[in-house]
Amino acid sequence: xxxxxxxxxxxxxxxxxxxxxxxxxxxxxxxxxxxxxxxxxxxxxxxxxxxxxxxxxxxxxxxxxxxxxxxxxxxxxxxxxxxxxxxxxxxxxxxxxxxxxxxxxxxxxxxxxxxxxxxxxxxxxxxxxxxxxxxxxxxxxxxxxxxxxxxxxxxxxxxxxxxxxxxxxxxxxxxxxxxxxxxxxxxxxxxxxxxxxxxxxxxxxxxxxxxxxxxxxxxxxxxxxxxxxxxxxxxxxxxxxxxxxxxxxxxxxxxxxxxxxxxxxxxxxxxxxxxxxxxxxxxxxxxxxxxxxxxxxxxxxxxxxxxxxxxxxxxxxxxxxxxxxxxxxxxxxxxxxxxxxxxxxxxxxxxxxxxxxxxxxxxxxxxxxxxxxxxxxxxxxxxxxxxxxxxxxxxxxxxxxxxxxxxxxxxxxxxxxxxxxxxxxxxxxxxxxxxxxxxxxxxxxxxxxxxxxxxxxxxxxx
Numbered sequence: 001x002x003x004x005x006x007x008x009x010x011x012x013x014x015x016x017x018x019x020x021x022x023x024x025x026x027x028x029x030x031x032x033x034x035x036x037x038x039x040x041x042x043x044x045x046x047x048x049x050x051x052x053x054x055x056x057x058x059x060x061x062x063x064x065x066x067x068x069x070x071x072x073x074x075x076x077x078x079x080x081x082x083x084x085x086x087x088x089x090x091x092x093x094x095x096x097x098x099x100x101x102x103x104x105x106x107x108x109x110x111x112x113x114x115x116x117x118x119x120x121x122x123x124x125x126x127x128x129x130x131x132x133x134x135x136x137x138x139x140x141x142x143x144x145x146x147x148x149x150x151x152x153x154x155x156x157x158x159x160x161x162x163x164x165x166x167x168x169x170x171x172x173x174x175x176x177x178x179x180x181x182x183x184x185x186x187x188x189x190x191x192x193x194x195x196x197x198x199x200x201x202x203x204x205x206x207x208x209x210x211x212x213x214x215x216x217x218x219x220x221x222x223x224x225x226x227x228x229x230x231x232x233x234x235x236x237x238x239x240x241x242x243x244x245x246x247x248x249x250x251x252x253x254x255x256x257x258x259x260x261x262x263x264x265x266x267x268x269x270x271x272x273x274x275x276x277x278x279x280x281x282x283x284x285x286x287x288x289x290x291x292x293x294x295x296x297x298x299x300x301x302x303x304x305x306x307x308x309x310x311x312x313x314x315x316x317x318x319x320x321x322x323x324x325x326x327x328x329x330x331x332x333x334x335x336x337x338x339x340x341x342x343x344x345x346x347x348x349x350x351x352x353x354x355x356x357x358x359x360x361x362x363x364x365x366x367x368x369x370x371x372x373x374x375x376x377x378x379x380x381x382x383x384x385x386x387x388x389x390x391x392x393x394x395x396x397x398x399x400x401x402x403x404x405x406x407x408x409x410x411x412x413x414x415x416x417x418x419x420x421x422x423x424x425x426x427x428x429x430x431x432x433x434x435x436x437x438x439x440x441x442x443x444x445x446x447x448x449x450x451x452x453x454x455x456x457x458x459x460x461x462x
Contacts, residue, residue: 004029005165009074009221012168016062016073023062023073027055027117030075034119034166041141042160044080044090044121054117061115071228072115076169077161079154080121081128082212083202084108092126092135092154094330095323106199106233107171107212114228119167122157126332127319128173130389131181131404133157136332140386143186144461145429149383152185154178158215162188163461169225170215175206176312177407179213183419184378184432187459189222189449190215194440195414196240198226199233205315208238208354209308209411217458219420219450223247226442247443251450256291258448260284261371267298270405271395272380275425280377283422283433286455287375287448299374300363303356304409308401310345310353312408317342334389357412364413368438373448376406378419378432406434416442420449421458430459 004026007015015021031048058073067073078084081091083101085108090096104112112118123138133141133156141156143149144163151160155172159182162170172179174192183190192211204210214225223246230244262284264277288294320328320339328336367374381403384391389400396402410417416439419432433452437445 005033007165008218009071009168009224012074013071016067019062023055023058023117024052026073027051027075030119030166033164037164037166039142039147040144040160040164041139042122042157042164042166043077043119044123044138046120051117051119058115058117067115069114071111071169071224074116074169075119075167076111076116076171077119077122077158077167078108079158079172080124081173082108082171084118084121087121090137091128092124092137094136095327096137106201106236107229109233110228110231111169111171116169122155122161122170124154124157126335127316128154128175128178129316129332129335129338130154130400131177132389133182134387136330142386143383145186146383148386149429150185150386150388152182152383155190155215156182159183159186159188159190162186162215162217165217168216168221171212171229172215173204173210173212174411175204175210176308176401176411177404179215180378180407180417180419180432180434181404183215185383185430187421187424187430187432188215188217189219189418189420189458191222191226191418191445192410192416193226193230193442194416196238197230197442199236199239199241201233201235205319206312208357208414209311211411219251219446219453220248223251223446245443247446250443251446253447254290255287255448255451258287258292258372259370260287260292260294260448261297261299261367261374262294263296263298263374263376265298266301266376266406266409268302268405270380272377273382276377276380276382276431279423279431280375280433283420283452283456284375286452290451290455297371299367301360301409304360304412305401305405307353307356307360307412308408310349313338313342314345314350315342360409360413364415364438372444374436376434376436378406378434379404380406382425382427382429382431410436415439416445418445418449420452422452422456424459
């Protein structure tokens with residue numbers, strides 16, 4: 001018996017073509033399951049009537065044999081810091097502008113043009129300031145594997161929605177790991193594409209650190225989604241703005257002959273859970289068993305932590321300082337604390353960090369002359385308690401970037417990086433392995449991710 005909650009985009013499109021299932025049935029099922037999973041708190045309120053109206057229009061197109069595009073009738077969600085015409089962009093903040101966005105962001109526009117049905121907005125921490133998912137606006141978003149654990153963030157709502165198949169395509173952002181952290185904690189596939197591949201508008205305050213990309217249950221779904229959202233949009237002056245390839249092409253080609261570096265600690269003294277290390281090493285070994293040449297090697301990224309703080313924290317200060325002082329009491333105390341740290345940096349400090357990214361870029365250029373891909377754990381730990389900024393135990397100090405040391409270096413270098421599920425811990429919590437490619441090597445990252453998925457199918461909630 002076909003269960004809508006189990007279907008991929010490819011499954012749905014084949015069923016639509018045969019008129020074996022309709023977009024109205026699918027969207028109605030998704031809306032019902034969003035409502036049934038309110039305890040997860042993945043979504044902001046859904047405008048059900050508008051969504052179902054779009055589904056009826058899609059159904060009629062399929063009945064006439066004239067689908068609008070490649071993904072007509074596929075349900076999708078959008079993180080609440082990305083414009084969706086007619087919906088507010090609150091960014092997890094009570095102080096966010098309640099006015100509806102005047103237009104779709106580029107990636108949302110491309111999804112709609114190809115027939116996707118936008119379900120609504122997914123939850124995030126205030127202004128995406130941290131790698132977990134709770135906010136003054138929407139409260140706590142919970143991990144479906146264990147409701148007492150975090151989804152990670154900041155694309156936490158999108159990750160939970162992807163795991164439960166509350167929609168097939170989920171659009172998120174990543175400024176220091178915000179797609180990959182929740183992908184690792186929830187056991188889904190999350191990818192930060194090369195900077196500029198997916199056009200962005202309005203521009204993020206994080207500037208060159210900020211990427212938009214897919215978070216999905218399968219690599220193939222992400223590849224199809226990326227093929228669509230990478231299409232040009234003149235509003236982004238930094239975008240490549242050239243025709244997007246079909247990123248599904250070649251993802252089944254395997255990894256034979258690829259040179260892969262395995263770096264469990266990035267050459268630093270990083271705390272790493274033994275279960276996470278074992279599972280991610282096994283994922284690297286699975287590529288070796290498929291013909292890749294896997295070798296232990298560490299890139300030179302020692303300054304990454306220093307640079308990300310100089311850039312990220314100053315942006316946090318600018319965001320908070322842009323809110324009227326009498327409204328700041330409504331903001332997350334953690335964000336206010338990070339803003340205080342950001343005010344210790346000068347414009348000179350920010351510019352110096354911005355320029356010093358070139359050192360990391362040069363280091364990775366040399367590294368990729370030796371290796372096609374780099375593999376690391378995505379996270380050093382599994383999902384910890386909800387509502388907390390830091391895991392218990394104190395080994396990571398008081399700064400959340402300390403418990404996510406593998407993700408932010410590749411925002412600084414702007415390279416494509418993805419988190420791929422690679423098993424469960426003894427507690428039944430997901431573990432993710434990170435695959436990093438050279439700039440513009442997005443297709444290679446997808447190919448390696450698919451190789452892991454093929455031999456280690458991603459775990460699903462029963």
